[in-house]
Amino acid sequence: MATLRQEALSLVQGRTRRSATPPSNKISDYFGVNTFNDAQMRQSLAPSVYKKVVEAIEKGTKIDTATAEEVASAVKTWAISKGVTHYTHWFQPLTGSTAEKHDSFFDALSGMERFKGSTLVQQEPDASSFPNGGIRSTFEARGYTAWDPSSPIFIFENTLCIPTIFVSYTGEALDYKTPLLKSMDAVNAAAVKVCQLFDRNVKKVQPSLGVEQEYFVVDKALFAARPDLVMAGRTVYGHNPARGQQLDDHYFGSIPTRVKDFMFEFEIEALKLGIPVSTRHNEVAPGQFEVAPLFEEINKATDHNQLLMDVMEKVAEKHDLKVLLHEKPFAGLNGSGKHNNWSLITDTGVNLFQPSSSARENLQFLTFLVATVKAVHDNADLLRASIASAGNDYRLGANEAPPAIISTFLGETLTEVLDELEKNGNIKIEKGDNMYMKLGIAKIPEIILDNTDRNRTSPFAFTGNKFEFRAVGSQANVAGPMTALNVIVADTLSQMSDDIEKEMSKGKDKKIAVVNVLRKYITESKAVRFEGDGYSEEWEKEAEKRGLSNLKSTPEALDVYTTKKIKDLFTKHKVMNEVELHARHEIMLENFIMKVQIESRVMGDLGLNHIIPTAILYQNKLIQNAKGMQSLGLDNSAAVETIKEVSKHIEALKTNITSMIDTRRKLNTDEDIARKAKGYQTLVKEGFFEKIRYAADKLELLVDDESWPLVKYRELLFIR
Structure with missing residues (x-):
């Protein structure tokens, strides 16, 4: 067995538990x-x-x-x-x-x-x-x-x-903080204006956020023995183990002892820092976990999420563990996201996305619900750009993650409510006896909380009393996508307020004016609502028919920041000026280029200096064995076929790595950063990564396990 891999596995076997003692038995004390x-x-x-x-x-x-x-x-x-x-x-x-x-x-x-x-x-x-x-x-x-x-x-x-x-x-x-704070001001001003149509006592509206953080945990020694994890945060090579997540036995299962000890200690440190961590559990993939705090004001929640990631990484070191925050550290397994649960709270204590038995509050609820859906419909490309990164591209559209197509899920009941409202200005809810009441003219019937199933395939889903932006990457600073969300909702609420005032200026009753505008917005935003399987190929085709964008790569998505529409949007609400938007566009493109560049260099280094030499040594061993069998008159055809297959994959690995290096060298002379980023996407990443990985992973299956230099998936994921 390769020396480094052997030493790492030996270290893991000798690990002992590290316990932590809280300052008090009552969390409220500390x-x-x-x-x-x-x-x-x-x-x-x-x-x-x-x-x-x-x-x-x-x-x-x-x-x-x-x-x-x-x-x-x-x-x-x-x-x-x-x-x-x-x-x-x-x-x-x-x-x-x-x-x-x-x-x-x-x-x-x-x-x-x-x-x-x-x-x-x-x-x-x-x-x-x-x-x-x-x-x-x-x-x-x-x-x-x-x-x-x-x-x-x-x-x-x-x-x-x-x-x-x-x-x-x-x-x-x-x-990230400065635009977030400005976006909070923007959504506050616009939301207060709409709220006062229903309650003149509202003077402030504050965005609220709860961030569910997914992550992987591996042993520190095994991590150190994988140069790709150290340098790129993800494994660029690695054949899937016989057992991965197909048994569904990890999700919500018993938390491994060392990981639970780590969780316990980082939760103590987080709680001391005022981070209201509340939930911990195993996620779907082996070695994957989640921590979730209670809801907080969005600026504080963003700071706390950044701090929490730092706390987790530092505490993990004390337990000889390593936290992996990359969106897709392991191919073939679920990646990690950061589910952003967003809502709007008034200074009178009302969650504007909370259905109610009150007619007035339910009309207000529907107003903000429809405004948010309309904002997502009109600015889906901006939301996609806000979550774009080299790491998240591996996850978006994969088997476990929301697709790159931005859509909203409302559930069966709310879908029926909006459809009926769009059609007749009425509401119809099945609840025992049929109820049929005119919306805004008589009263609004109660909309029951959590009266529909959740949709894990939706990138932007309504989940009872909040919207869950599920497509954000696990290592992202949530301030980016939350700034975008605040701005687009502020813009739509501002327009909605103007439209309602226009209706009222025509002599319409306020409730009727609100309903008329809601019906218009429901019709205009209907295309973005989707209740089905967001992972299916049928949805891609259906989304295309509806005119929804499918920006599959980061360079393509980031172009949105250069459009006049987005520049006007951010400058109108004084969140970012044109110079700041241009700067962010360049920075994100540069970051994408560097991430792909690092991954390609790691692939080249491991392929040329670790995998190919190991495969050649094994190939020579097979050749000697085949010659020995031949000299003894034994059938060596199986050995010869294996030699040929090993040779084929060695040649493919070497040829593609060499071509990738040449391609990268040419791209690096291009001074146009947008063109260069697209070149790294199409020519380097799409052109070579899968080909190179395929050859390397095939060699992992063929080469003697004792000789393979890299810690394998089964060891990384199941040995703690």
Whole structure:
């Protein structure tokens, strides 16, 4: 057996459990202890200062210098009392991960710990090496981080972390948080205007989010023995094991002991950070799991998801495990997504997607439901672009994941409601005796919560009191797709408000005006509603007939950001300007190119330096055996056939890798980034990846197991 693989497997067999002890038997005793949360602020700040901070959080008012000094002093005292010596502005650049630069509280010149209000509010990290899409030249390094008071300050790994936005010297957003915050303002303004048609007491509408995070866990030693996992986050080679997920025995099964110990410890650390993790379970594929928190305000939920991934990875190391967040780390098995459960909540405590027994609330519910469906219909390409990445392309449209075609699922009952409303302005619900009432003229009958099955094949499904955007990739920063969703819903609600006002200006009763607009929107957005199997070939054909896009690759999907429609949409709602959109388009294309480039290099390295030499050694061994059999007068035809097959796959592997390298070299001379990305998609990825993998995986089946250099799928997935 290859030495590295043998050593890795030996290490796994000797693993022992690592246990963790929670600070208390009651989670409520330690939830949020490492955050400067509302309770801590009440305790630490003067009432007048606390009031100003709360106003900044709830109303977006600016924190003045004196208030910042008071907050900084309280934060420093709190952090030092917990043994913290350093602080950092914690931000989310367009790399996809988080960033931080640590500074010490200790000032050697004064011999004291210092932390000024100005330092809390703003810092100036070097912005030259972060992706900026041409906004700044490399030699123009200035960038700013600015405190986001709406997301709690926290302590992580003995460092005080201050959530911030990150912008360039000239003011353009260089992060995910800034556009998200602006999109929240946009959807708030538009939603409040519509809400006040039903309830004048509504003054604020806040997007809410719950992120279900899927991931794989493998042993750290086995991970280290797979260069492709280390470098690319996924296995570029590997034949499916005899047993994969076909028995459906892993889903919701008993959690493996070492993994449960890991889960227990990372949940403790997450809860200390105020992340409301609630659910854990095995997912469908062997070695795949899920963690899900409770719903939070969308900005906080986004920060918490980024932080949770970091916590998981760091805690896994302590358990000699490795968390795989790539969307498709193993071919032939379910990939991992990040299901974004999104809703809109009013400051009066109403979930706008919650059906009700109240006639007024149900009309309001239908208004926001229809507006969201219309927004998805009109902007499906933007939603597709918002989830585009090299990793997610392997998952979208595969056997377990939503397709690249964006559609919505509402369920049988709501579909009947909308169809009846579209046809007659009436509602018909089967519930015991038939009920038939005129919508908006008499009263709206109750719409029962969870009165239909779920559809796991829908990329954007209504699930009782929220929409679930299931197509987001597992390693994505959810701020990207959530910004897009907020903006398109804000735009549709804004248009809906105008349309209702036009109807009312014609002398129509308000309820009748609302119903008329709903009927129009239902008709215009009907094509995007689909209740069937989103994985089927029939749906692809049907979607094409309906005029729905099927943007299968990232370079194709990202072109949406260059269209006038999308530029106008983002600038209209002041979420991103044309420069920022252009920058993001370039950054995402560049990221795609680099990811595919890395994968192709890993394929070449493993193929030429690991697999082919191993296969040749085995081939020579077979040749010697065949000669020996021949000299003894024995039938060696089976050995000769195997030699021929091994030779065929070695030649295919070598030829295709060499051609892929030549193709890559030519593409790298192209200065047009969009053309280059499409070349990497069609000429490199589609042109060679499957051919190369096929040859390598065939050799894995043919070469003696003891000689194979790479840890196999059966070992990665089933040995813990």
